[in-house]
Amino acid sequence: MKYWLVKQEPEAYSWDTFVQEGETLWTGVRNYQARNNLQEMSYGDFVLFYHSQSDKAVVGIAQVSSEQAIPDPTSPNDTRWVCVKLSPYKTLSKPVTLAQIKAQPELTNIALVRQARLSVMPLTEQEFQIILQLGETML
DNA sequence: GCCAACGTTGGC
DNA sequence: GCCAACGTTGGC
Numbered sequence: 001m002k003y004w005l006v007k008q009e010p011e012a013y014s015w016d017t018f019v020q021e022g023e024t025l026w027t028g029v030r031n032y033q034a035r036n037n038l039q040e041m042s043y044g045d046f047v048l049f050y051h052s053q054s055d056k057a058v059v060g061i062a063q064v065s066s067e068q069a070i071p072d073p074t075s076p077n078d079t080r081w082v083c084v085k086l087s088p089y090k091t092l093s094k095p096v097t098l099a100q101i102k103a104q105p106e107l108t109n110i111a112l113v114r115q116a117r118l119s120v121m122p123l124t125e126q127e128f129q130i131i132l133q134l135g136e137t138m139l
Numbered sequence: 140g141c142c143a144a145c146g147t148t149g150g151c
Numbered sequence: 152g153c154c155a156a157c158g159t160t161g162g163c
Binding site: 007009052053056098116117119 | 159160161162
């Protein structure tokens with residue numbers, strides 16, 4: 001079981017839309033580091049959903065619902081890129097803001113803080129659990 | 140809206 | 152292979 005965080009602008013694809021749809025292909029990643037992280041995902045991994053820009057908060061927990069990464073259908077002529085299927089697992093009772101995350105000494109090393117532009121990043125189980133606690137949410 | 144960070148592109 | 156120019160992302 002691995003733990004991840006993905007970033008999305010709520011204006012482009014919000015957590016609420018995701019919940020309504022029930023499942024989505026996480027396509028459009030065009031950065032090698034983020035792509036490499038997608039390739040490490042497997043079925044059942046937990047993925048925190050972060051709203052960037054206007055919101056700047058973790059708002060929900062998703063789960064990987066494909067066995068692994070598959071070719072990204074939005075780049076049919078370019079085999080470099082992959083995607084995974086994600087399904088909503090649970091909405092956080094309270095969103096966890098970037099400010100809250102930055103204020104946590106145990107979270108100052110996560111990529112969300114150190115590498116602002118990375119859109120798919122790994123979390124340790126401990127980091128994942130701390131964010132859930134801040135969100136007053138149990139798995 | 141601005142700007143820092145950073146990834147990519149292309150000329151040499 | 153280097154590096155300047157440029158484009159994009161995202162926090163503030």
